[in-house]
Amino acid sequence: MPYKCPYCDFESLNKKNLEFHIKEEHPREIEKEKRKGEDKVEKGKSKEINDFSRGLHGENVILTFLDGSQIEGKMKGYSRYELLIEPKNDEEEIVVFKGAVKTLKKV
Numbered sequence: 001m002p003y004k005c006p007y008c009d010f011e012s013l014n015k016k017n018l019e020f021h022i023k024e025e026h027p028r029e030i031e032k033e034k035r036k037g038e039d040k041v042e043k044g045k046s047k048e049i050n051d052f053s054r055g056l057h058g059e060n061v062i063l064t065f066l067d068g069s070q071i072e073g074k075m076k077g078y079s080r081y082e083l084l085i086e087p088k089n090d091e092e093e094i095v096v097f098k099g100a101v102k103t104l105k106k107v
């Protein structure tokens with residue numbers, strides 16, 4: 001069975017030749033495919049946090065950020081991209097970008 005190029009009519013009996021062909025003839029398609037994959041991962045992640053934050057409304061949570069720092073406080077609300085947290089130490093409410101959050105844990 002020949003290996004078929006997904007982007008044009010090219011066929012080869014050798015998988016290596018096909019890989020070479022794609023690299024040479026369709027470099028942009030490869031980039032696009034890569035980016036599509038990354039988008040999917042990002043969307044999946046934010047949906048997870050969305051579903052989770054909905055269930056945590058009014059709960060005490062610990063947020064861990066990508067840089068390792070943490071905040072403990074009460075979930076006051078959320079939007080598509082942000083969480084509204086009332087810190088435990090009674091300081092002013094803070095808006096947290098979900099993209100900066102690594103984990104969200106119920107206390």
Ligand SMILES: [Zn+2]
Pocket residue numbers: 005006007008009010021022025026
């Ligand atoms: Zn091709």
